[in-house]
């Protein structure tokens with residue numbers, strides 16, 4: 001007759017000002033490192049920030065943050081643990097490092113379950129690390145969270161951008177808010193992506209250069225935040241907050 | 251307790267349905283819970299009772315339990331979920347998010363993780379009965 005879980009999702013998310021999904025049509029473009037670093041950056045600027053890993057079959061943000069212990073607490077639902085100043089939740093707390101193959105229906109069910117039982121605190125922003133593509137997780141967020149905003153990650157590659165074009169087309173067609181497109185892993189600057197994004201009418205938030213130092217810092221947040229990668233994400237974070245300020249003005 | 255979060259959902263769903271169907275007073279609510287999630291029946295009933303809204307009055311709360319049945323998509327083997335021997339940590343993980351079962355169980359027939367939960371996964375509002383209008 002009715003799924004009681006769906007009924008409370010709105011209420012569970014009502015303590016959060018903005019929810020931003022870090023998405024891409026393509027895998028491996030840097031969604032997880034961007035999502036994690038963006039959340040850390042904003043938290044260090046004094047905002048209350050949450051990070052939710054929705055890549056259920058291949059979660060990685062716990063590795064980027066170096067999460068080693070702690071578990072969500074149970075209190076009339078789940079309370080996300082505090083990790084590096086963030087309210088943090090990942091299914092990896094429950095699946096550990098075991099292979100967890102899930103089909104679409106299972107992914108939907110797990111998303112609904114987590115959203116309905118997690119009790120986030122008062123947050124200025126919840127960053128959501130998405131699996132690649134426009135499959136189950138994207139469709140479920142579009143269905144369940146109408147106020148969801150999207151930060152789209154691409155690389156300079158034409159192939160990566162063509163997948164992003166489809167994602168932007170989907171989001172634009174549904175009139176969902178796209179906070180902007182980020183161009184990651186840039187080695188040879190070109191204006192291809194910027195031109196295409198602007199032609200489609202979406203904000204282009206800037207470049208994150210390829211940083212050979214990044215890999216060695218994953219799992220060590222202090223080192224990660226010292227990289228030129230984090231510095232570039234910091235500029236994206238400022239652009240993102242400016243976008244909002246501009247949006248409010250008109 | 252996580253049962254409280256689920257109870258909140260049940261009460262919200264009952265209120266919405268009562269309004270949609272023009273029920274003046276709800277007399278009976280039937281909730282089905284799947285064995286896989288190992289929801290504590292007593293706590294769930296207690297929580298629904300504590301959270302009940304005025305429209306629910308003293309409505310009877312019925313909680314039915316459904317056995318969890320799993321079926322392998324590779325070899326079609328069908329079996330019943332048995333929480334025995336899973337250990338507390340694993341049981342708790344499945345309790346929060348039943349899909350986590352795919353990290354811990356394999357088909358007893360062929361060893362595949364590609365099985366489906368045919369029945370008895372989580373919580374479901376099965377029926378809401380009540381009195382209509384203002385008579």
Ligand SMILES: Nc1ncnc2c1ncn2[C@@H]1O[C@H](COP(=O)(O)OP(=O)(O)OP(=O)(O)O)[C@@H](O)[C@H]1O
Nearest residue numbers: 027028029030031032033132185209210211214215
């Ligand atoms: N700007 C960068 N400079 C150097 N390495 C980077 C940069 N951005 C990402 N990487 C590296 O690229 C790899 C993929 O990044 P990440 O896992 O964040 O991508 P993803 O889009 O989340 O992938 P998936 O689609 O599988 O979830 C990681 O090893 C990461 O360290």
Ligand SMILES: [Mg+2]
Nearest residue numbers: 031032055060
């Ligand atoms: Mg990722």
Ligand SMILES: [Zn+2]
Nearest residue numbers: 322325357360
């Ligand atoms: Zn099998």
